[in-house]
Amino acid sequence: MENFVIIGAFVLLGMLFRRLKGFPRETPQVLNMFALYVSLPALVLLKAPQIVFSRAAILPVIVPWGMLLLSVALLLLGGRLFRWPRHILGVLLLVVPVGNTSFLGIPMVQAFFGPAGLPHLIVYDQIGTMTIFSSYGSYILATYGKESRTDFAAIARKMLLFPPTVALIAGLALRSFPYPEKLALALHNLSLSLVPLVMTAVGFQLRLRLPRPVLGPLGYGLAVKLVVAPLLALAICRLLGEQGLAVEVSVLEAGMPPMVTAAALAVIAGMDAELSAALVSVGILLCFGTLPLLYYALQLTR
16 A cells, blocks of 8 residues: 555645746646656566466456446436536547546556556556547547547557557567566666656646536546446456456556546547546546545455
């Protein structure tokens, strides 16, 4: 649990930095870009060769797609019951089903399961979340955004050239060739920068302003993302007799708050900006309570 405390400390540090004039507004973007292009690829390169292709390894691929179907069904039901306008429903359909499974997921999985959980996380994030985001997310942007057309070919190229994706492909290709000791040490040292950078950026970006019109869809969307989806994933896995680290990492990943990039694209596409920002900020804040409870539920149902 002390790793979890360290995560919280970096978030608080980011919130402090936001109040200091010496840190410009672009600080979180710079921190995230370094993490995206250096720290995260180093971690993926280090852990990808440890991915074992087995029956258990399939679960981190299946769970995110199952949670997508569940979330979309619940959100469409909510949209019908509460008669949300199109720009509100579009935000929920884009932002709620895809979680922050890498930047926030990595420090959380490390805190609860240690380094052993990271290979399963990489599968969940890269083959699950990123594939969903690039395919399903593109469809939602094209359907609910102001622009009626989306360049799917450009999105596919960006996905294939995404630094962690390139690192995953390279790491899997090099599975049979152990890294030289100095290279492995360099990758390890670079990967250690991920948690401080990302969690400081998260704290810097936290905003808790909650306009009254978004409270209803915000509460509904976060209830689906942080509570209903992961608990149903846990229940289904246990009913099917599935146990082990891959299951537990997948369930915890299913309970991660909404993806920051999805919220940013929702704003760019002309959907509701206040709801997009609130889903990310409040979701991150609440996950510091929901994820430990979810981990406790995993222990109780072993």
